[in-house]
Amino acid sequence: METEIPTIFSAKRTSFVRTSVIREILKLTVENSDILSFAGGLPNPHLLSKDILGSVMEATIRENIATALQYGDSSGYLPLRKQIIEELTDVPWNSPDSIIITHGSQQGLDILGKMFMDSDTNVLIEDPVYLGALQAFSPYHPQFFSVPMETDGPNLFWLEEILSQNKIHVFYANPSYQNPSTYTWSLEKRKQIASLLDEKEIILIEDEAYRYLDFEGNVYPSVSSLRKRNDLTFVLGSFSKILSPGFRLGWTVVPEVYRSLFTAIKQGNDLNSNQFSQVIVSKLLDEMDFKDHLRSIQRFYSEKKEILVSLMKNFLPEAKFSLPKGGMFLWVEYPKVSEKELMKQCLTSGVAMVPGSEFSPVKRTSSNFRMNFSFLGDVEMEEGVKRIAKVYRDINT
Amino acid sequence: METEIPTIFSAKRTSFVRTSVIREILKLTVENSDILSFAGGLPNPHLLSKDILGSVMEATIRENIATALQYGDSSGYLPLRKQIIEELTDVPWNSPDSIIITHGSQQGLDILGKMFMDSDTNVLIEDPVYLGALQAFSPYHPQFFSVPMETDGPNLFWLEEILSQNKIHVFYANPSYQNPSTYTWSLEKRKQIASLLDEKEIILIEDEAYRYLDFEGNVYPSVSSLRKRNDLTFVLGSFSKILSPGFRLGWTVVPEVYRSLFTAIKQGNDLNSNQFSQVIVSKLLDEMDFKDHLRSIQRFYSEKKEILVSLMKNFLPEAKFSLPKGGMFLWVEYPKVSEKELMKQCLTSGVAMVPGSEFSPVKRTSSNFRMNFSFLGDVEMEEGVKRIAKVYRDINT
Numbered sequence: 001m002e003t004e005i006p007t008i009f010s011a012k013r014t015s016f017v018r019t020s021v022i023r024e025i026l027k028l029t030v031e032n033s034d035i036l037s038f039a040g041g042l043p044n045p046h047l048l049s050k051d052i053l054g055s056v057m058e059a060t061i062r063e064n065i066a067t068a069l070q071y072g073d074s075s076g077y078l079p080l081r082k083q084i085i086e087e088l089t090d091v092p093w094n095s096p097d098s099i100i101i102t103h104g105s106q107q108g109l110d111i112l113g114k115m116f117m118d119s120d121t122n123v124l125i126e127d128p129v130y131l132g133a134l135q136a137f138s139p140y141h142p143q144f145f146s147v148p149m150e151t152d153g154p155n156l157f158w159l160e161e162i163l164s165q166n167k168i169h170v171f172y173a174n175p176s177y178q179n180p181s182t183y184t185w186s187l188e189k190r191k192q193i194a195s196l197l198d199e200k201e202i203i204l205i206e207d208e209a210y211r212y213l214d215f216e217g218n219v220y221p222s223v224s225s226l227r228k229r230n231d232l233t234f235v236l237g238s239f240s241k242i243l244s245p246g247f248r249l250g251w252t253v254v255p256e257v258y259r260s261l262f263t264a265i266k267q268g269n270d271l272n273s274n275q276f277s278q279v280i281v282s283k284l285l286d287e288m289d290f291k292d293h294l295r296s297i298q299r300f301y302s303e304k305k306e307i308l309v310s311l312m313k314n315f316l317p318e319a320k321f322s323l324p325k326g327g328m329f330l331w332v333e334y335p336k337v338s339e340k341e342l343m344k345q346c347l348t349s350g351v352a353m354v355p356g357s358e359f360s361p362v363k364r365t366s367s368n369f370r371m372n373f374s375f376l377g378d379v380e381m382e383e384g385v386k387r388i389a390k391v392y393r394d395i396n397t
Numbered sequence: 398m399e400t401e402i403p404t405i406f407s408a409k410r411t412s413f414v415r416t417s418v419i420r421e422i423l424k425l426t427v428e429n430s431d432i433l434s435f436a437g438g439l440p441n442p443h444l445l446s447k448d449i450l451g452s453v454m455e456a457t458i459r460e461n462i463a464t465a466l467q468y469g470d471s472s473g474y475l476p477l478r479k480q481i482i483e484e485l486t487d488v489p490w491n492s493p494d495s496i497i498i499t500h501g502s503q504q505g506l507d508i509l510g511k512m513f514m515d516s517d518t519n520v521l522i523e524d525p526v527y528l529g530a531l532q533a534f535s536p537y538h539p540q541f542f543s544v545p546m547e548t549d550g551p552n553l554f555w556l557e558e559i560l561s562q563n564k565i566h567v568f569y570a571n572p573s574y575q576n577p578s579t580y581t582w583s584l585e586k587r588k589q590i591a592s593l594l595d596e597k598e599i600i601l602i603e604d605e606a607y608r609y610l611d612f613e614g615n616v617y618p619s620v621s622s623l624r625k626r627n628d629l630t631f632v633l634g635s636f637s638k639i640l641s642p643g644f645r646l647g648w649t650v651v652p653e654v655y656r657s658l659f660t661a662i663k664q665g666n667d668l669n670s671n672q673f674s675q676v677i678v679s680k681l682l683d684e685m686d687f688k689d690h691l692r693s694i695q696r697f698y699s700e701k702k703e704i705l706v707s708l709m710k711n712f713l714p715e716a717k718f719s720l721p722k723g724g725m726f727l728w729v730e731y732p733k734v735s736e737k738e739l740m741k742q743c744l745t746s747g748v749a750m751v752p753g754s755e756f757s758p759v760k761r762t763s764s765n766f767r768m769n770f771s772f773l774g775d776v777e778m779e780e781g782v783k784r785i786a787k788v789y790r791d792i793n794t
Contacts, residue, residue, distance in 0.1 A: 008654050009566065009600065011515045011537070019661045023471055023668075030470070045466040050458050057454040061447050069442040069643035073427070074420055103500050103667045110666045114536060118408045135665035139511060140408070169406065203406065246466035246673040257405050264416045268532035269507045270500045271420075274671045276643040 013139045020131055025352050036384035038371040039352040041179060041328060043241055047297055049288075056283045068279040074267045075259075076101025076251070077278035083285045084251055088212075088237055090222055091253055093230045098253050100262055101273045105209050105238040105250030109136035109172075111265050112205050112234060115258070116170050117142040124162065124171040126154065128331075128359035128368075130179045130207060133172050142170075146361045149178075151322050153185030156192065163200055170203045176220055177210040177327030180359045180370035184325050187220065194226035201232065209238040209250070212294055214326035215302035224253070231255045239281055241328070242294060247277040301328055301374055304381075308373040311385040316392065328374040331356075337395050339367040345395060351387040410536045417528055422749050433781035435768040436749040438576060438725060440638055444694055446685075453680045465676040471664045472656075473498025473648070474675035480682045481648055485609075485634055487619050488650055490627045495650050497659055498670045502606050502635040502647030506533035506569075508662050509602050509631060512655070513567050514539040521559065521568040523551065525728075525756035525765075527576045527604060530569050539567075543758045546575075548719050550582030553589065560597050567600045573617055574607040574724030577756045577767035581722050584617065591623035598629065606635040606647070609691055611723035612699035621650070628652045636678055638725070639691060644674040698725055698771055701778075705770040708782040713789065725771040728753075734792050736764040742792060748784040 022039060029037040060068050067077075075081070081099040089099070102108045109132065117123060117140035125133065127146035137144075145162055147154045153175065162168065175185040185193070197204055206224050214220075224233040238250040254262045266272075308330055312319055320333040332353075334342055339355045346353060356368025376384060419436060426434040457465050464474075472478070478496040486496070499505040506529065514520060514537035522530065524543035534541075542559055544551045550572065559565065572582040582590070594601055603621050611617075621630040635647040651659045663669075705727055709716055717730040729750075731739060736752045743750060753765025773781060 008658075009513070010655075010658065011511065011513055011518065013515075014512055014658055014662075017658065017661045017665065019657070020664055023664060026468075027470060040468070042468060045463045048466060050462060053462075054455065054458050057458070058451065061451050061454070065447060065450075066442045069445060069641040071423075071437070071439060071637075071642045073424060103671070106665075107667045114408065115411055116406070116408055118410075121408065132665075132668065135661075139662065139665060240468075244466040244673075245468045246671070246676075248667070248669070248671040248673070258407075260416070261405075261407065261411055261414065264414045264532075265411075265536065267417055267420060268414065268503075268529075268536060269666070270504045270645070271529065272645070274500070274643070274645040274674060276641075276645070276674060277671060279643075 013141060016138045016141045018135050018138045020135060021358050022131065022354050025354065028347070029352055035347070035350050035352055036376060036380050036387065037352040038373070038376065038384060039354050040372055040375055042372065042375040043245060043328070044300065044374055045244065045246070047300060048244055052284065052287055056280055056287055060279055060283060064279050068276045070275060072272045072275040072278065074263050074272045076273055077275065077282060080278050080282040083282060084237065087285070087290060089235065089253055090225045091230065091235060092225065094253065097259065098256070099251050100254050100259070100266065101278060102250045102252055102266070103270060103273050104240060104248050105207065105236040106132050106136065107269065108236045108250060108252035109133050109205070111252070111262060111269065113137040113140045114265055115261060116203065121170065122166055122168050124168045125361055126173055126178065127361055128181055128356060129361055130174050131359050133207065134361065137172070144361050149181060149183050151183050153183065153189035154193065156189065159193070160196070163196065168200070168202055170205060171197065172205045172207065173223070174207040174210070175223055176208060177213050177324065179210065179327070180329055180354070180356070181331040182324035182327040182329050184220065185223070190221065190223045191226055194223050197232070198227055198229045201229065204233045206233065206235045208235055210241060210327050211237065212242050213298065213301060213328065215298055215305065217295055217298055231257050242297065243281060243284065247281050248274060249277055249281055301326070304373040307378055308371065308381060311382055315385050315389040318392070328372055330371045330373065332369050332371055334367045334369065334392060337367050337392065341395060342367060342392065345391045346388055349387050349391050351384045353388070410538060413535045413538045415532045415535045417532060418755050419528065419751050422751065426749055432744070432747050432749050433773060433777050433784065434749040435770070435773065435781060436751050437769055437772055439769065439772040440642060440725070441697065441771055442641065442643070444697060445641055449681065449684055453677055453684055457676055457680060461676050465673045467672060469669045469672040469675065471660050471669045473670055474672065474679060477675050477679040480679060481634070484682070484687060486632065486650055488622045488627065488632060491650065494656065495653070496648050497651050497656070497663065498675060499647045499649055499663070500667060500670050501637060501645050502604065502633040503529050503533065504666065505633045505647060505649035506530050506602070508649070508659060508666065510534040510537045511662055512658060513600065518567065519563055519565045521565045522758055523570055523575065524758055525578055525753060526758055527571050528755050530604065531758065534569070541758050546578060546580050548580050550580065550586035551590065553586065556590070557593070560593065565597065565599055567602060568594065569602045569604065570620070571604040571607070572620055573605060574610050574722065576607065576724070577726055577751070577753070578728040579721035579724040579726050581617065582620070587618065587620045588623055591620050594629070595624055595626045598626065601630045603630065603632045605632055607638060607724050608634065609639050610695065610698060610725065612695055612702065614692055614695055628654050639694065640678060640681065644678050645671060646674055646678055698723070701770040702727070704775055705768065705778060708779055712782050712786040715789070725769055727768045727770065729766050729768055731764045731766065731789060734764050734789065738792060739764060739789065742788045743785055746784050746788050748781045750785070
């Protein structure tokens with residue numbers, strides 16, 4: 001006898017809503033602390049100084065409480081928008097008006113999906129692609145096309161093929177230390193693709209949530225900054241990886257022609273972003289030596305990456321991955337096993353990773369996993385890799 | 398010669414996006430401090446004790462920093478969801494699982510719009526209606542029907558007419574101290590409408606953002622709590638009016654069959670609500686005498702209402718309004734003037750109110766304004782009313 005599934009009334013678009021295995025795994029690991037998790041994209045919360053945070057909170061209560069505890073401008077808190085312009089963006093046509101603060105960069109994705117995507121909108125994405133973008137865009141049900149990725153960016157042959165054979169309206173890309181692959185577009189490819197997008201008049205949604213996570217402190221120019229058509233390019237940024245995801249703040253750099261529409265959609269979504277967090281983050285940026293803070297984050301991630309890389313080489317030499325230039329993940333191929341099987345057995349053995357199929361717009365045959373190295377302690381990381389190695393060998397013999 | 402309007406590429410739904418005059422006026426009043434504003438729905442930020450907030454922030458840094466600065470469960474922070482169940486909801490089928498924390502109750506409206514509203518969904522709303530709901534729902538372009546309101550709730554004759562002549566799928570209502578009218582459904586009407594909705598199998602989106610703002614401290618049972626069909630009823634709540642809008646937190650009570658869909662949409666929208674604010678609000682609820690705090694808010698609003706009422710009676714006896722039982726607005730009819738004209742002249746004379754047409758799903762002939770009394774000081778309020786009176790008489794003679 002089959003279980004009866006209740007028929008519920010809902011809008012047609014809900015059949016395109018995607019759930020995230022990541023957040024289900026996250027929930028599992030919170031409930032069961034014995035599971036060692038390489039699954040989340042969790043930054044380390046101890047990288048932010050408690051002392052500075054404490055004094056900033058105190059100052060907020062003393063000096064800015066009326067602003068911090070009130071509704072705010074739908075576009076965001078002006079002092080913070082100015083700081084973003086000065087320190088965290090590179091497009092030459094920037095002004096505080098071009099920055100709209102969002103509830104994490106994820107909200108920017110939802111707003112842009114709502115703004116651009118009908119069922120006849122052709123949207124190009126990377127393969128693999130950031131899962132959150134699929135979640136944000138899917139309910140609007142656009143036609144997805146995907147371009148295969150190489151370690152230095154999209155495969156140009158395929159990109160040109162797709163663009164010449166289809167009218168692509170929007171390209172969503174994550175050019176720096178991409179989630180999940182950590183692939184980073186080379187400067188050369190950035191230039192070529194910028195001019196290709198200009199020529200074809202394609203809207204670019206450039207997700208730069210990982211922009212400042214280069215292990216050496218390098219910062220690539222955004223693809224948007226290399227475009228001539230500054231009316232067709234959006235850049236998304238985030239405080240989650242460089243300060244803390246707890247403040248739930250990001251921003252979108254919005255071309256002038258789209259600003260009033262973007263802000264009106266934002267109003268309908270949530271009126272305005274969290275004012276309390278905006279005031280605190282703005283003060284933090286004032287008080288901290290931000291460049292120094294970034295360097296310490298970058299060093300921390302770089303060291304953690306080294307540790308995971310050497311553990312993998314020692315205990316799982318069969319696994320294949322390219323060395324990332326930044327970010328918080330290894331993108332690992334496990335040969336000769338089924339992805340589903342490996343994931344299931346790993347969870348049973350108390351270790352979690354995210355299966356690559358989660359990030360794929362198309363069916364895959366290879367078995368890939370995204371492994372985070374920023375969250376687990378070194379001892380736990382070793383134990384986790386050993387558990388995976390044991391599961392892998394048990395399946396593979 | 399006409400101005401050339403740039404043609405921009407965007408999704409079809411964007412032609413239904415509504416902007417809000419309120420937020421434009423708000424911006425104007427922030428930029429020009431000479432304008433006395435009755436326009437916003439701004440709670441008074443000084444009602445929250447700085448000392449308690451300070452000690453809660455300190456405790457958060459000391460005890461909960463790793464949680465507060467991290468990503469969180471898409472459904473919300475569990476301790477906070479438990480507190481909401483215990484103190485701030487009344488439906489009998491409640492459990493912490495039924496509460497999903499949102500980015501203000503406004504986000505709940507957007508999620509429910511996304512979840513239920515296609516172009517062939519019939520949505521019943523009140524007239525007048527909360528503007529933010531129109532902003533949230535309009536991009537999904539449902540068919541709106543509206544029911545005329547009386548001071549004690551919807552006109553029952555018209556409600557039954559509409560329900561018998563049309564298949565209504567969703568009813569959005571704001572039964573307690575409605576924004577903008579402050580009309581509050583009587584217990585009798587709540588019971589009758591609950592059973593009518595059960596009989597017709599209509600989904601209710603019950604917006605209870607103002608639930609605790611009764612001047613006498615009364616709390617009406619939610620319409621949802623009076624329904625038998627607990628699979629067809631959603632209740633939205635908010636911390637904006639009872640603690641602070643700065644924390645940007647609300648919640649939706651979601652029936653079991655819709656929970657996984659609601660959470661998946663929430664993930665696509667923003668991954669999770671602001672974790673930092675959730676931890677602080679949870680601690681605030683622990684530390685404060687919340688009932689006492691509510692009483693002081695209610696008393697404050699009650700006193701402010703008395704002041705505005707007596708100023709209106711003294712300086713503008715022509716204006717008509719019913720006495721509200723709670724909330725933060727007077728809903729005022731100004732006879733024999735054009736709404737547009739009065740608004741324009743008022744702004745020129747340095748005083749702002751929100752025109753009633755903003756809250757109306759249909760064309761109106763009368764001239765109504767929403768006047769907030771919670772934000773201005775008493776002296777400013779008097780000066781503001783005098784300015785309106787002068788403008789009104791100048792137009793009317």
